[in-house]
Amino acid sequence: MANNAEITGPVSQEDIEAAEKLKNEANDFFKRQNYNSAIDLYTQAIEKNPGNAVFFANRSIANLRLENFGYALTDASKAIELDRGYTKAYYRRAAAYMSLGKYKLALKDFEYVTKVRPNDQDAKMKYNECNKIVKKIAFEKAISVDKKEVNIADSINLDAMTIEDEYVGPALEDGKVTMKFITELMEYYKQQKKLHKKYAYKILIDVKAYLQKQPSLVDIKVPDDEKFTVCGDIHGQYYDLMNIFKLNGLPSEKNPYLFNGDFVDRGSFSVECIFTLFSFKLLFPNHFYMSRGNHETLDMNRMYGFRGEVSSKYTSQMADLFTEVYNWLPLAHCINNRVLVMHGGLFSKDDITLEDIRHVDRNKQPPEDGIMCELLWSDPQPMGGRAPSKRGVGCQFGPDVTSNFLARNGLDYIIRSHEVKNDGYEVAHDGKCITVFSAPNYCDTMGNLGAFITMNGKDLKPNFTTYEAVPHPDVKPMAYAHSFFNLLCQ
Incomplete structure (x- = not known):
């Protein structure tokens, strides 16, 4: 263009x-x-x-x-x-x-x-x-400079939080997520009810403790005869997330998932999405995976609604804790040493290896350039070579860049998300760069289908399931976004 x-x-x-x-x-x-x-x-x-x-x-x-x-x-x-x-x-x-x-x-x-x-x-x-x-x-x-050593997760006093008698929602069992808890939570959220703050804080503290021990690039092993599912952006569209589970089954050890970033923002049920996903992460840590997206960042959350939604439904302190947790989300996943999955895309330099990704110091807000930034922000382009990003962050990369990266790292293809596609997915770069986007009728305006990818461990051949948006309660997208930003975009 x-x-x-x-x-x-x-x-x-x-x-x-x-x-x-x-x-x-x-x-x-x-x-x-x-x-x-x-x-x-x-x-x-x-x-x-x-x-x-x-x-x-x-x-x-x-x-x-x-x-x-x-x-x-x-x-x-x-x-x-x-x-x-x-x-x-x-x-x-x-x-x-x-x-x-x-x-x-x-x-x-x-x-x-x-x-x-x-x-x-x-x-x-x-x-x-x-x-x-x-x-x-x-x-x-x-x-933050004055309180550099303050760790929000460590400062939360769960013992001081009481569960009121009138609360009849889902409860953790001995402080742990169970399948019963998640099943009740998903139904509770469908009724537009709120998880008790004590359980919400506990989930965040436990997820952070788990993620801190993970590398920036997580290796996933899928047995030959078993299925694996990759989902793209959800963007706070909780009822569409529920539809994915209805179509493809709930996550379990026999039905593993990877959600590839942008769980929140824009859609106004982001709190419901993220607590559901984090609960599954805690229940099935080795069969449920989550990558960081460009919207799991402070600036995006401040403008596009997540920070406002958390502050409205809970507290601004919890919004700060989310920022702390998001900093520890892995940046990429590699399936059977053959398929690399990241939210955005590839790099402005030719010599990047999987080891380089593995050793990225990710506990921070993304910088404006470099490996971490490009994993979250880059996009493919049909022409060869590279170009400045249409987004103003990251880069655009052509089929030759993809091919060279795959050859250098012994990979078959990459999966990324980050972009709305009319069919919910797009296969580009001679089949070596696949985009999957799982939020149908994005922002209630785009009219696109959503999609997810299933594959088996043996051949890792991508199969695409597409679906339309389902009805949701009458809460508009961007309901919690910064009012000033909405004003500017009129």
Whole structure:
């Protein structure tokens, strides 16, 4: 996709009118949440009339909706270059900056608008709100420096938490997760009820203790005649998660699963998803696996709803504990030494080995580059070589990069997630790079199918099961997202 068009000379009236028509068609697709088609049409409009800032700003918001933050940032900047007074373009660029966790740069855009339009109350309000976020983050950082040795999991006093007589929900047995507990928990959640905080904290503390002992790359052994299932993004879509288990059976020692990151955010039942998954992890530690995704991070959780949801349903202290737990999630899994599974994708360098992944120090927020970042953020591309990421983080890698990586590490193929696919999955790079995405009708708008992959240990041949979204209670996606971010994306 051409993301920049330079002005090469005068534009004819015919081209101006044709571009306007294309923009109107694109706007219709945008309203119907068909963002890819909208982007294609905005691009055609730009090719006809590359001097119109509105086309770039509109393509920017469509890219924001697809989480193509890098493209959104480039387009918004181009719109500003073409029209310095175009307020909406500054808002779009600020949204892209915020999505990438670059809050101070977002604040600069708002500050500029308030200076050139001192009477614009909307701009002043957005500046003040963004400034609050920047100050809050600076304050949190200052506290974390002062309390560097504080470990939230160790500071929780479970004995001081009492189970009230009126609580009739699922209970841990002798402090342990059992199948009875999980079965009751899943039904309890379907009724939109809440697990007692004492049990919720206990699960988090126990999961953290287990994950801390795991390597960054976990090896999985699947016997020849046994089945293994890989699921992609769930994104807080609890009722669709329940449908996966209905279609494919509950996790067990005979029915092992790997969930490949992005369990939370966007969907407004993220708490229910993560406690269900963590419970299965504790019950079947050697037959239930979880990879970290780019949404198991502080910046994403702050913007896209998980932190708000945990704080609403429990406490901000528990939200902090989740951040601590997520830091210990493994970054990748290798099945029978032949299939590598990670959330995002491959690397900007050619010489990366499985041993390099195994030795990544993962107990932190992902850096902006390097192995850890790229495992969580990268995407495949159809053309050879590498390109800057459309997301503004990680890289894009071609079939030759995939082939070389597999050959260097003695692997058959990779499985990754991270991207919505209409069919729930996509087979690319000559069958060597498979994407699986398990959240159908993502955000209640995308209309995509969900999918999961099953294979047996002998040949590891991927089989795809696809499914449509199931009904869920009337709680909209992004219900707990940062209100300011929703405001920016209007």
